[in-house]
Amino acid sequence: MPSGVAGPERLKSVSAIVHSMTQLLFREDAYATSFVARVEAVQGAQVRLDRTLFYAEAGGQAADQGVLRWAGAEAQVTDVQKAAAEEDHHGVWHTLQGPLPPIGATVQGELDWRRRYRHMQRHTGEHLLAQAFLRVNPAFRVVAVGMRSAQCTLDLEGLPGEADARAAENVLAEIIRRNLKIKTFDVAQEELPAFPLRRPPQVNGRVRLVGVRDHAGWWEMSACGGTHLRSTAFAAPVVVLHHERIKGGLTRMTFMAGEEAGEFLGEHYRSAREAAQLLSVSPERLIERVQATLDEAARLRGELDRTRSELATTYVRSAKADPIGDGELRVVQVDHDALVTPALRALLACPQTLGVVIAPDGRCGVTSTLTDRHAGKLLGAWLTQAGGRGGGKTELAQGQAQDGAAFEAAVRQWREQS
Template identity: 25%
Template sequence: MFMRELFYYQNSMTSQFTAQVVRTGTEEARPYIVLSNTAFYPTGGGQPHDTGMIDEFKVVDVEKVDDEIRHYIEGNIDNLTGEHEVTGYVDWNRRFDHMQQHTGQHILTAAFVELFDFPTVSFHLGTELVTIDIATAQVTEEQLAQVEKRANEIVLENRPIETKWVSKEELSNYPLRKDVSVDEDIRLVIIPDFDYNGCGGTHPTSTGQVSSIKILSTEKMKKNTRISFVCGNRVLSQLAMRKHVLSNVARQLSVPEENAADALRKLFNDIKATEKSLDDAQNQLLEYEARELVEAGRATEVVAASFENRTVQALQKLGRAVVSQMEEGICLLVADNGDKLQFIAARGSQVDKSMKDISGAVLPLINGKGGGNDAFVQGGGEKSISANELLMEMQKLV
């Protein structure tokens, strides 16, 4: 059968059809049916496959393998034989969604070329968003707004969408947006006076059926820019989702929706100010704590203390604060943090002893790991001994 005779090419709006079973088979434990003709579109050209039913069998995947289209189904196909007539039912919501998104991609891509000469280098039709990668490292908000406006103008004009099968020699008669990669069965999808493109996907009969196109975000992809967008019913789905999120945020902030962004910004600024004040207060407390430790250890020039539930970062801050006030002293701190012990050892600027000697000696006692330099080390390991026992072992090495 010639490709152009397939039901989904003869009329992309076909959702129900009858055909004969040509053969059945199994591929990697997946049963499939091959029909004399089909309206089920197989995965290809960036467009996902159709789903639906063939009689009582659920169609879960459709693929073109060599010269046949395989309908992968759920169920036992042993009773299906050649010439058996079946009825196919395409999941129309899925098909029409794919047609809206694919056609919207054609329109948006053509608008980028028409306005700014940014060609599309790749296309992906996802379950929620559609993306195109355009050949430019940067695109401005103003350019995006112009492209979106132009694309929706084409939609609102409800221009006809035409398809034509042409030979390679006839291609020169059309102002193609990009080169065609095949030599036979060349199918053009045409929006007159706007876009001429080789494409094997399914499309509605007019641009108005796309309904609307909305650009959602951009992302830098090496030397290109990825544009995420939605078309048709997906615009309504995105609007409903974003409305729900915005309403929820506004309700929690106790402000009207239109003031939510300003209220959220103020909340973040307040949180940052509070965090800074808290950090300043903690640093002051740390300085007081360091002074008390220094006074207690002044006689021996050794500060040694153990704590419960102190992070190694907190120990590091306290240790540095101690030795900054005790140039000829050494600071040894240990923390019991649940199922593990952590410690630091620091020396003042006038001390020669390497702290790596201390960590090297005590880490095997707790099956631990650590790091640092001659002036400051930290480490941690298993709670095989108590925090005080670890601290005593460290003191013996000073």
């Protein structure tokens, strides 16, 4: 066969690939909300269309949702994914909840616009915040992103901290205030060196770029196939909520953008205001008042611990001492389970003593300063007889009896048989 002439099998293969291509309408207009398309294939609960506005999950951005309608029927679009098969690598599959349209049917798709718009705010906010961190310190390079929930993440190199996050927010706030246009366009791969890409592209051939330009040139430039806003102002506010160190020596910055950030901040301000009202201060003084309250609580907790310790010591000293072998047995009844631990501490200070503490709710403990008595083994034996669970070591053991009286009876029976 002459060179350059396609045989039947080759033509069949090319036809299948062309047939499976889905025109991505959102790349032409990310603000469009409805479209008309033809069903090319049906597979399980999924359909492939010849064109779509629905964004397929990729690049850290969640899939769009919405509805497909056709002659007398409709179904919810619950997920959108790119085709996994190599021969169908340009196809986009829409998972439907409800009836399925037949192959060849004309359908009208309508986006869940509120969901799409918030995804656009997240994704645009991610681009702008990543660039802001890079401008704070060139070492703060993005390794991974996550935007599948309202609280998004940036995984950064260079170990940025809280001060760096605040600095990046300030850099970004200026760009947001200037309401700079966000431009999307395709370029050939050989043209890429002319653009200051923040990260190298992950695709070959023609590459879609998303950039923000100011008077000095390109302020931000990335290769990206996601959906974005028309200008920086619509991403506001963009706030970093917290950061944490993760494996690989990276720092994960959690942030929110746009409407979701505004709702989050508003909700938390209302909560802070309610808390401030309970403490009779203004929201601006809430942290100061909370710290003072915590300090006072710590002081009172210390006084309470000392009081409990003194009371528990009184209980121990008042308990009857029964002789056993070379020592004595003290069974201490306390009137609150909070006194069990301080009573055990007091018993440990008593030489040659086997101590038992019992609270009304069945909490119990055993101490031993006798060389021939193992607290943990004795507690286990008594709990087996009385019902309950617990354990410990030679000098100290604690547990929970089903019934305090039954546990005490088991101790007394052991005492009579010893």
